[in-house]
Amino acid sequence: MDDKTRIIELLQPYLNNGSLYIVDVQVVGRRGGRIKVTILLDSDAGITIDECADISRQLGNQMDELNFFGESAFILEVSSPGVDYPLLFPRQYIRNIGRNLLITLTDGTLRSGKLESVDDAGVVILIEPEKKSKSKKKKEENLAAQAPIVGATSIPFEQIKKANVEISFK
Template sequence: MPNDLAKRLEPIVADAVSGVGFDLDALEVQQAGRKKLVKVTIDSDDGVEVDKLAHANRAVSAALDDHDHLIAGSYDLEVTSPGLSRPLTTQRHWRRARFRLVRITPKDGKEYVGRVGHAGETRARVLVDSRIVDVSYQSVAKAVVEIEFKQPRTEELKQLEADEADVIEAAKTAGQGHTGGKKKEDPK
């Protein structure tokens, strides 16, 4: 029942969070005793600040109050942002991890760490051991952001920025959108 309820609430909650400038990252409804727990995870390209999180909480609460017949009972609402441990599963996640260090576990091959550059529709450009590689989202079993305690090396960021400029220029020259540039193999 809670999963069906989440499906019915999803467009309502998505509209509420988009109205305050966020994307709905996840929606989960769980039974918690006599109440339901509605867990909403939001994100944006600019991150989620605490005061804006409270604003989103109020917007979702108002939207759910307008549709309280769907919940049919009392509920607790939890609105949060994704943690660092959230896997990168969509192009949007990869785009938001730009310049971040990511641990990538491919479906085939050995795990490796790289810094994310341009994230296209089907693949991301990643700097691995001083070389740019294309990583197809479909080839990834799991990818998570690594916690860093120091700033990335300036040379790495410059290399990723130059590569991104090349990708954009190649797309303009070809008269197509962002294509992800020249194809390179995933590291194994």
Template sequence: MTSDAGVQELIDGALHGSGLVLEEVVVTPAGRRRVVRVVVDRVLEATGDVTETQRPLTLDEIASATRTVSDALDESDLLGAQPYTLEVTSPGVSRPLTDAQHFRRNVGRLVVLSPVDGESVTGRITRAGSDDLTLHVPSVKKTPARDDTYPYAAIARADVQVEFSRPEDTDATDTPADDDPVDAPLDKEN
């Protein structure tokens, strides 16, 4: 039986130096095949507080990561002779933000944040540091707009909201839209 940890270690090593970081690997049976789902994201170079929106992954970067991961798996006998389908993707908006790096990569995005104590709040991440974040909450009814700071330890759940028109202009060269994960499936017969 294949160890997800072994596959993760192999893929992590293959991606080293590529500008991408391995977020997750899941190997699941699918009939006589297996599905190897690999989630990658851009290495976050910033240290300290992040206040600028990070550029999403492009289709070319996902395609390159797919080739790198496929080559590493082909060169190893870790998956054995059983055929598998390789899916390399970027994190989608359906993934809850659970780590400081997740918040840092989503500066500028609209989120619904549920504190451990208190009501859920919707706002835009304007700053994400190593221990906390700042959320700009727009005015609602008679409540004025405000900036709130939340320590990560005080957040029960945070989810990115899909926006079809974002307030800032986006560069036409940033494809695909960062609201959707990019899948590049590759069937492998071993």
């Protein structure tokens, strides 16, 4: 069993019966150098710094007692994924309903819009029409450009390669 799988097993008792969930576990530096373990946790209501610190303290002590990495020193970081981390699970999308997303589809196409709804199959985003100058409109008409997608657009999860919340300071 690899380090990541063992850490995920050790984390289970700290997940409050599923109210917290694991977004990512990374172990780097195993071959020489200091080992760094990064654990990203989240919940439907968000996770606090105090919850992260508590889990880090308890898990770190447990890993020390188990001599998890032998005699090698390690750094343990437990935090939330942060707003710049891609959305990976449907529960993360639900928490972000009403926010703007930038979605990269599996074919490389980009879609940007306000997240309207989420279900088991995918998401619906509201794509606003792009504001264009008269000269740009005229140029596109001359090129017979394909009409851009606007309005409520359904995107199945299997077509989403990456989705990030767009930060807005308006």
